[in-house]
């Protein structure tokens with residue numbers, strides 16, 4: 001890496017001034033979700049002068065509302081989409097072993113099997129897990145990283161899922177997949193790694209228009225207009241991709257998760273996985289999080305009307321999820337158990353059929369003006385999508401660029417598990433920051449109060465680190481994306497003053 005990976009308000013100003021002074025760049029990436037950040041990293045690491053603009057904050061869109069799974073593509077396998085399934089398993093391997101071992105951990109997932117369940121269903125689910133494990137082997141992921149599936153006794157099932165209904169419980173089918181410590185942290189890690197490779201990462205800056213003659217940017221903080229002359233533009237604006245390229249036709253679908261206290265489900269140690277009635281390949285999941293809470297999701301409902309920047313959670317999604325989980329639980333959940341909720345919009349490419357069957361595959365297209373739009377896909381496969389996109393950019397615009405090398409570039413903070421385990425830093429910081437946990441500790445400046453949690457284990461040192469190194473510009477960046485304190489509104493209110501303090505302390 002040639003440049004600092006730190007993003008902050010001062011660097012943003014410097015990058016904007018440099019862009020105004022030298023508007024001729026190689027690649028303009030529009031959108032700071034996982035897709036745009038991945039493209040910026042790929043392009044910059046091939047030696048292209050790259051600028052990423054994001055109109056809000058990094059991970060402002062769909063990328064922060066995911067299920068936070070780095071999945072091996074089991075679901076695609078069930079649909080016979082072997083290519084996508086294999087790509088998922090291969091990219092999961094890259095993330096877990098090379099680029100982000102610090103951000104992804106194995107998540108045990110259990111499907112409870114009851115007397116009275118259709119026997120064929122259990123057999124099909126078990127066979128599916130076996131096929132998923134074959135993909136793991138083919139992708140080269142050793143069982144020391146992700147263990148293979150197995151059948152559990154009723155007792156073993158209850159040990160992992162103490163909250164499930166006991167009567168009639170026969171067994172559980174256990175399998176493992178990857179779980180991100182947090183999706184927004186993945187995006188920020190990719191964007192900072194791109195900055196280290198020389199990309200300019202500029203948040204609060206929107207692309208107003210793109211054409212064959214250039215692009216018009218707007219600084220969303222002071223309103224100034226910045227014309228730029230990129231040789232290539234990549235549209236990575238997710239569910240808003242049609243605003244920059246009207247040929248793109250999307251049919252967004254809403255996926256809702258509920259936030260629950262772990263106690264409401266008996267403090268599960270695995271993801272409770274419940275098949276949807278009449279289906280063998282569609283499930284709802286209640287996934288334990290590192291802080292003990294549980295995210296339970298998810299719905300798949302076509303979005304009606306205009307596409308909002310931040311989707312709301314309708315009551316019917318809450319009712320649907322509670323009903324699905326209550327069928328498997330000993331003590332029914334009520335709305336009082338729901339301490340937070342969030343919804344994300346899948347940027348699905350338009351097609352026929354219900355939204356659960358629309359393509360999850362990505363598409364890379366080139367408009368008549370030469371704008372390359374990349375849309376669809378998933379967090380897990382961001383690197384492969386970026387590689388394909390930059391290959392298209394280089395070919396279309398005849399840019400001189402080195403071959404892709406992102407498969408070998410660890411994200412900021414990444415290291416092997418041996419190195420992470422032996423780091424002399426608090427474990428909860430290593431889990432979120434990897435090797436940078438030491439820099440977070442340094443932020444405390446020997447003041448024990450700075451390492452004393454404000455809310456849910458998050459400390460003032462982390463908030464300051466977010467401002468100094470992770471590009472947080474305001475309270476919402478800190479509470480909604482550098483940390484996820486804001487997922488439970490009451491927590492966000494309690495932490496707001498500490499976030500204000502961190503911003504003013506670092507700004508001084």
Ligand SMILES: Cc1cc2nc3c(=O)[nH]c(=O)nc-3n(C[C@H](O)[C@H](O)[C@H](O)COP(=O)(O)OP(=O)(O)OC[C@H]3O[C@@H](n4cnc5c(N)ncnc54)[C@H](O)[C@@H]3O)c2cc1C
Pocket residue numbers: 030031032033034035036053054055056057058059060061062063064065066067068069070071205206207208236237238239240253254255256298343344345346347375376377378379380381
């Ligand atoms: C509910 C749900 C659960 C999911 N779960 C998983 C999962 O567990 N694992 C997985 O691998 N995948 C998952 N996915 C898929 C994955 O989250 C998405 O495919 C991915 O996040 C899309 O990222 P993106 O960067 O393309 O879009 P986004 O994250 O939406 O980013 C687009 C960005 O562009 C910005 N933007 C828009 N217009 C402009 C403009 N004019 N100028 C500047 N910036 C602009 C927006 O502010 C936004 O930040 C899930 C998706 C959903 C909806």
